Amino acid sequence: MTMGEQARGRAPRVYSGLPRWLFVPAALGATLVVLPLFALTTRLDWTRFFELITSDSSMAALRLSLETSVASTVICIVLGVPLALVLAREQFPGQALVRTLVLLPLVLPPVVGGIALLYTFGRRGLLAPVMDLFGIQIAFSTAAVVIAQSFVALPFLVVSLEGTLRTVGRRYELVAATLGARPSTVLGRITLPLVLPGLVSAAVLSFARALGEFGATLTFAGSLQGVTRTLPLEIYLQRVTDPDAAIALSLVLIAVAVAVTLVTARISDRAIG
Amino acid sequence: MRKLCTAAAALTALALSLAGCASTPAATGTSTAGGGTTLTVFAAASMKPTFTALGTAFESTHAGVKVTFNFAGSQTLAEQIINGAAADAFASANEANMKTVTDAGLAATGAQVYATNQLTIAVPPDNPAGITSWNDLTKKGLKLVVCAPVVPCGAATEKIEQATGTTLTPVSEEQAVTDVMAKVQAGEADAGLVYQTDVIAAGETVKGIEFAESSKAINTNVIAALKDGPQAKLGQEFVDLVLSAEGQQVLKAAGFGAAD
Structure with missing residues (x-):
């Protein structure tokens, strides 16, 4: 199994077989990502850091960001896992097209996503007659933030989980089926436990994407403290008057993202081990 | 020797004229990038x-x-x-x-x-909430979109609120006046506070409603x-x-x- 191989490969330091010159572009690549983050910290007013991140508006934005990101991650799991399963295991006409369309938010500028959502869930959007019937109004609500985040984050979960499903293969599933297990039993007892580490990292990816969501939220949900103004929107707004606050909040956002990634990496490591 | 000099001079002249020929079309073609x-x-x-x-x-x-x-x-x-x-x-x-x-x-x-420039009220062309004045903006349930107080159009909005003693309860405080306009144009908002210039630039897509109170905050x-x-x-x-x-x-x- 691939997972077993990974676990074995990590323990002793083995000869990588990489040419030495490869380290130059690799180091440049790492620098490109890390240097701007470092530059951000050099501009930070550490004496005001705590005061800046604990202001009312900052705390409201942080709380809202965490709540909405968790909610949209749950939606991504509920809708994305079945979608990934269907795409990885089924064969149907137009499958390639469906996959391409579903993954489109990966490459779509988030603002375009926001406009598209507006024309779908907005007051004059495609679903407006249905939503009017039930008296639902989504625009300018926290629900709009969650929808925008789910829209941009879902493809991350689907693409990453579909890859895991294909790597894991169907062998155990087929064995279980021949032994008389029903499809739901196979799914619950074989498939999902097998891809769990992959599912966890896929969920983290979509959580991180949801946390950083900006363009679609701004376009679709608006910006109001405590209701729709998430941390990225707050950072963008603060930048106008108080760049120090924007930098401090950026670091908070980075810290949250790093913490979540590290914790889940450990969880999925343990699951593999 | 003299012959050589003449030849060299001729050659130089030729080279110069060639260079001149070569540069002329380029100069006329892209006058901005070249000599401009x-x-x-x-x-x-x-x-x-x-x-x-x-x-x-x-x-x-x-x-x-x-x-x-x-x-x-x-x-x-x-x-x-x-x-x-x-x-x-x-x-x-x-x-x-x-x-x-x-x-x-x-x-x-x-x-x-x-x-x-001064603020004005922008509403969708059919004015669904029937807005006619500044005071209408305080209507209950109105979906009003304004600029955040930290940006100039929002500061102007706040100034008028203070000068007139009204309190607006917007559903969104946007980063830029263009974001306010976009939400009115999309019909998501019943009304937005934008500059007169924005309403004129938007043409038929929105309707502008001028209000006397806007003179309290001239930008x-x-x-x-x-x-x-x-x-x-x-x-x-x-x-x-x-x-x-x-x-x-x-x-x-x-x-x-x-x-x-």
């Missing part, structure tokens, strides 16, 4: 239609000069100028952002007011040539054009108030 000069103007995003028109007028009176614009939020532009961006003139949508530039000693002359747009610009002299000439009768006419047509 480029004037760079940093202007507030709200100035896009008017300044683009004035840029074309400037180019027609200054042969070989190409005017390029950087339209963005005044705060962003001021930040870029202070961090060394090569700009010849700066038009700010408010005095505060210009002040950061003049305080840094980057302006060639004092900043001058060249236009004013001043200021312009200055920049000292360290690569074409500082042309920068000043552009500023002069904006302040001239011709420039003022263009601004007035777009809905700006007079400079005085």
Whole structure:
């Protein structure tokens, strides 16, 4: 199994077989990502850091960001896992097209996503007659933030989980089926436990994407403290008057993202081990 | 020896004429990139239609000069100028952002007011909430979108609220006046507070409702040539054009108030 191989490969330091010159572009690549983050910290007013991140508006934005990101991650799991399963295991006409369309938010500028959502869930959007019937109004609500985040984050979960499903293969599933297990039993007892580490990292990816969501939220949900103004929107707004606050909040956002990634990496490591 | 000199001279002349031939079509074809000069103007995003028109007028009176614009939020532009961006003139949508530039000693002359603008109410063409006045904006359940108080249009909104003793309860406080407009145009918002110029620029897509209370917060747009610009002299000439009768006419047509 691939997972077993990974676990074995990590323990002793083995000869990588990489040419030495490869380290130059690799180091440049790492620098490109890390240097701007470092530059951000050099501009930070550490004496005001705590005061800046604990202001009312900052705390409201942080709380809202965490709540909405968790909610949209749950939606991504509920809708994305079945979608990934269907795409990885089924064969149907137009499958390639469906996959391409579903993954489109990966490459779509988030603002375009926001406009598209507006024309779908907005007051004059495609679903407006249905939503009017039930008296639902989504625009300018926290629900709009969650929808925008789910829209941009879902493809991350689907693409990453579909890859895991294909790597894991169907062998155990087929064995279980021949032994008389029903499809739901196979799914619950074989498939999902097998891809769990992959599912966890896929969920983290979509959580991180949801946390950083900006363009679609701004376009679709608006910006109001405590209701729709998430941390990225707050950072963008603060930048106008108080760049120090924007930098401090950026670091908070980075810290949250790093913490979540590290914790889940450990969880999925343990699951593999 | 003499023969050789003549030959060399002839050859040089030939080479020169060839070079001349080669460069002529290039020069006429792309007069802006080759021998021409480029004037760079940093202007507030709200100035896009008017300044683009004035840029074309400037180019027609200054042969070989190409005017390029950087339209963005005044705060962003001021930040870029202070961090060394090569700009010849700066038009700010408010005095505060210009002040950061003049305080840094980057302006060639004092900043001058060249236009004013006032808030107006923008509603979707069918005016679903039936808005007719400033006081209507306090209606219960109204989906009102305004600018956040930290940006100029939001500061103006807040000022009118204070002056009139009203409290608005917007459903969203946007980052930029364009975001407010977009939400009114999409029909998501029943009303938005934007500048008169924005309503005129938006044409048929929104309806503007003027209100007397907007005179409580008149926004001043200021312009200055920049000292360290690569074409500082042309920068000043552009500023002069904006302040001239011709420039003022263009601004007035777009809905700006007079400079005085």
